[in-house]
Amino acid sequence: MSAFEQLFEVISTQRACRQFSxxxxxxxxxEALLRAATFAPSSENTQPWVxxxxxxxxxxxxxxxxxxxxxxxxxxEYTRARADDTLFNDVDAGLGQGGVAGAPxxxxxxxxxxxxxxxxxxxxxxxxxxxxxxxxxxxxxGTCLTTIATxxxxxxxxxxxxxxxxxxLALIPVGYPRRPLGPPRRDSFAxxxxxxxxGSGWAAV
Amino acid sequence: MSAFEQLFEVISTQRACRQFSxxxxxxxxxEALLRAATFAPSSENTQPWVxxxxxxxxxxxxxxxxxxxxxxxxxxEYTRARADDTLFNDVDAGLGQGGVAGAPxxxxxxxxxxxxxxxxxxxxxxxxxxxxxxxxxxxxxGTCLTTIATxxxxxxxxxxxxxxxxxxLALIPVGYPRRPLGPPRRDSFAxxxxxxxxGSGWAAV
Numbered sequence: 001m002s003a004f005e006q007l008f009e010v011i012s013t014q015r016a017c018r019q020f021s022x023x024x025x026x027x028x029x030x031e032a033l034l035r036a037a038t039f040a041p042s043s044e045n046t047q048p049w050v051x052x053x054x055x056x057x058x059x060x061x062x063x064x065x066x067x068x069x070x071x072x073x074x075x076x077e078y079t080r081a082r083a084d085d086t087l088f089n090d091v092d093a094g095l096g097q098g099g100v101a102g103a104p105x106x107x108x109x110x111x112x113x114x115x116x117x118x119x120x121x122x123x124x125x126x127x128x129x130x131x132x133x134x135x136x137x138x139x140x141x142g143t144c145l146t147t148i149a150t151x152x153x154x155x156x157x158x159x160x161x162x163x164x165x166x167x168x169l170a171l172i173p174v175g176y177p178r179r180p181l182g183p184p185r186r187d188s189f190a191x192x193x194x195x196x197x198x199g200s201g202w203a204a205v
Numbered sequence: 206m207s208a209f210e211q212l213f214e215v216i217s218t219q220r221a222c223r224q225f226s227x228x229x230x231x232x233x234x235x236e237a238l239l240r241a242a243t244f245a246p247s248s249e250n251t252q253p254w255v256x257x258x259x260x261x262x263x264x265x266x267x268x269x270x271x272x273x274x275x276x277x278x279x280x281x282e283y284t285r286a287r288a289d290d291t292l293f294n295d296v297d298a299g300l301g302q303g304g305v306a307g308a309p310x311x312x313x314x315x316x317x318x319x320x321x322x323x324x325x326x327x328x329x330x331x332x333x334x335x336x337x338x339x340x341x342x343x344x345x346x347g348t349c350l351t352t353i354a355t356x357x358x359x360x361x362x363x364x365x366x367x368x369x370x371x372x373x374l375a376l377i378p379v380g381y382p383r384r385p386l387g388p389p390r391r392d393s394f395a396x397x398x399x400x401x402x403x404g405s406g407w408a409a410v
Contacts, residue, residue, distance in 0.1 A: 002342060002343075003211070003214070003215060003296050003343040003344075004343040004344050005242070006208070006211040006212070006238060006343075007211070007212065007215050007339060007340060007343045008237075008240075008241060008340070009208070010208060011241050011244045011245075011336050011339075011340070012241075012244045014244060014245070014246065015367075016246060023277045032209060034394035034397070034398050035213075035394045036212070036213060036216050036217075037394065038391050038392065038393070038394045038397060039217045039219060039389060039391055040216075040218050040219070040335065041219065041221060041338070041349075041350045043352070044284060044287060044288050044292065044296075045288075045292060047391060047392055049397055050397060050399070050403070051394070051397055051398040051399065052398075052399045052400075052401070052402065053257065053398065053399070053400055053401070053407075054402055055400075055401070056399060056401055079249060079378040081251060083249050083250075086248075087250060089248065093251075098287065099340060110403075120309065120352065121326060122327035122331060122373070123327060123331055123350070123352050123374070126327060126328055126331035126332055126335070127331055127332070127334065127335035127338070127350065129332065130209045130245065130331070130332035130336065131216050131335065131337040131339075133246070133332070134212060134216075135209060135212060135213070135216070135341075138207075138208040138209040138211075138212045139208075139209050144246075145328070145332065147248065147325065147328050157281070160401065160402050160403055161402035162400075162403050162405065163403065169328070170328065181316065184244060185250065186243050186244055187243065187245040187250060187252055188243070189236065189239035189240045189242065189256070191237050192239070192243060192252070192254055192255060192256055193257075193258060194253075194255070194256065194257045194258070194260055194365075195256070195257075195258055195260075196259060196260070196264060196365065197257065197365050197366035198255065198257055198365055198366045198367050198368065198371065199366065200314075202258075
């Protein structure tokens with residue numbers, strides 16, 4: 001396979017995992033994910049990403065309670081009105097019923113506003129998160145990109161002791177999937193792409 | 206090599222390219238990048254990404270003028286005060302002197318606020334952008350993640366006719382590098398990672 005085909009195999013099989021097995025994840029695997037994350041591009045190469053790795057059972061339970069509280073307060077109703085049953089039930093089990101917090105490792109990802117202007121933080125941190133997720137997939141680990149915990153900024157900061165200049169941006173469970181994950185469901189790029197101006201579509205030329 | 210090692214080879218050699226050769230980039234390559242982009246995760250699987258592919262020389266020149274105007278207005282001074290000489294000169298040549306807009310293809314990436322709440326748009330679009338950049342690297346193409354054009358929201362919308370509900374989020378030049386790119390310069394993940402709480406560091410256990 002070409003370098004592109006090898007990459008595309010990892011990219012095209014990425015799928016959110018919200019139920020994890022009890023199999024532990026060792027530090028070597030976590031370090032591999034973090035090393036991959038930190039090669040991402042960032043505004044002015046400021047590398048404003050911050051990772052806090054949670055293994056402690058009490059702290060994972062606290063993360064689960066934080067997530068469930070936000071989900072119950074407004075997430076469930078919002079998603080119920082918008083997602084299909086399959087997606088809703090999967091997300092509800094993950095966020096409302098402890099699936100995500102059941103992973104052996106949780107990674108809180110923050111952005112350091114001392115290193116990069118807040119207007120640029122997400123543009124500089126989410127590419128690193130995607131590297132981390134792809135690396136996990138290549139190692140057979142399940143992950144899920146969640147941002148719900150960061151909707152309670154104070155709660156997310158308190159969870160891992162982030163100071164005021166570090167914005168919580170995501171919480172990522174890492175573990176081996178309890179069940180095999182199916183293929184992702186995605187619309188064709190052609191429905192999302194335009195030539196020269198929006199609305200032109202992407203027909204073959 | 207393992208799947209992880211293959212992926213890490215692509216991830217760890219990604220570097221911003223701001224000077225391009227005249228070698229054309231065909232539609233098949235662009236479609237490969239876009240296909241990779243659209244397998245990224247998104248909030249509630251809403252897939253709110255929008256891509257507008259620019260090849261027209263007049264529109265590329267207009268993009269270059271937009272970028273240079275913003276750069277000259279405040280970007281140059283801001284970056285001059287923060288970046289080292291090597292980075293500053295590279296960025297100045299790319300944004301202020303037409304390097305980025307000299308790529309044969311520019312891709313404006315937007316986020317559709319009808320599909321995803323604006324608070325979640327960047328978290329749902331920048332992972333797709335990173336997929337696109339990695340795919341380009343695997344094909345030997347140079348790219349650069351730029352957001353400067355989107356600081357003039359009206360100007361960026363006008364460039365490719367984005368309606369008000371599509372937020373411009375990035376502009377990415379795509380082409381073959383004029384010169385080989387060196388290795389990226391990144392701090393060790395260990396300086397960015399903590400155990401359980403921020404400030405704890407990542408010493409081996």
